[in-house]
Amino acid sequence: MNDQMLTYGRVLIPLAIHVLFFQHAAFAAGWWFVGLHLLGLLLMPLQSSPLLLLVVAAGFGSTVDAASFEGGLFMSSAVFMALAIPTVNRLLAPREGYEITDHPTVSSMGLQWFALRCLLLLSVHHLWMFGLEAGRWDLIPRAIGKAMVSSLLSTGAFVLVLLLTRRQRTTR
Numbered sequence: 740m741n742d743q744m745l746t747y748g749r750v751l752i753p754l755a756i757h758v759l760f761f762q763h764a765a766f767a768a769g770w771w772f773v774g775l776h777l778l779g780l781l782l783m784p785l786q787s788s789p790l791l792l793l794v795v796a797a798g799f800g801s802t803v804d805a806a807s808f809e810g811g812l813f814m815s816s817a818v819f820m821a822l823a824i825p826t827v828n829r830l831l832a833p834r835e836g837y838e839i840t841d842h843p844t845v846s847s848m849g850l851q852w853f854a855l856r857c858l859l860l861l862s863v864h865h866l867w868m869f870g871l872e873a874g875r876w877d878l879i880p881r882a883i884g885k886a887m888v889s890s891l892l893s894t895g896a897f898v899l900v901l902l903l904t905r906r907q908r909t910t911r
Contacts, residue, residue, distance in 0.1 A: 771888065771889050771892045771893070772865065772868070772869075772885075772889045772893070773893065773896065774861075774864070774893065776799050776800075776802075776803055776813075776817075777817070777820070777860075777861065777864060777893070778897050778900065779799060780792075780795065780796055780799060780817065780820065780821065780824075780860075781843060781856070781857055781860060781897065782842075782843055782844065783795065783824070783843070784842065784843070785828055785837045785841055785842070785843055786837070786839070789821075789822075789824075789825050792821040792824050792825070793818055793821050793822070795821070796814075796817040796818045796820065796821035797814055797817070797818050797821075799813075799817050800813040800814030800815070800816065800817035800818060801813075801814045803817075812868060812871060812872065813868070815867070815871065816864050816865075816867045816868035816871070817864070819863065819864065819867045820860055820861075820863050820864035820867075823859075823860060823863045824860060827856055827859050827860055828856075830859075831852060831855065831856055843856065844901055844905070845898060845901045845902055845905060846901075846905045850898065850902075853898065853901070854894055854898055857893075857894045857897050857898070858890055858891070858894045861889075861890040861893050861894055862886065862887065862890040864890075865885070865886035865887075865889050865890050865893075866882075866883065866886045868886075869882035869883070869885045869886045869889070870882050870883075870886070
């Protein structure tokens, strides 16, 4: 399969699945937000420009907002996460930098790298989203707890999804 089409599929399929199946899902009494559309943002190429990341994040967030009748909560939190992606990528970069063939997946960069990157970026996203959702200062501690629990569970789910869907390399 063409690498360009594979990249688009990796990014757009989680958005479609989220909008069609998980937009109103609440797990663990609201303590776990399954933001499957965020997996699409996490799988954007490592060499993506910050402007492209912001535009894609705004598009993804507004699509989820429109599907769930929210007032911009998902778009603002997706854009906030997209702002953090270049910083986290630089923070986790190998000493010699990323290769042009590196993809932000478990099979390309390793389980530890992907899980740490996913946890950091989902924590940024969820802290922003649950903080805005709380709306009052006395609910902020609960929002931080929800954000951390949701980030941990979502990281585990995303790692599991990538491990189950990765292609096995065949040797001849």
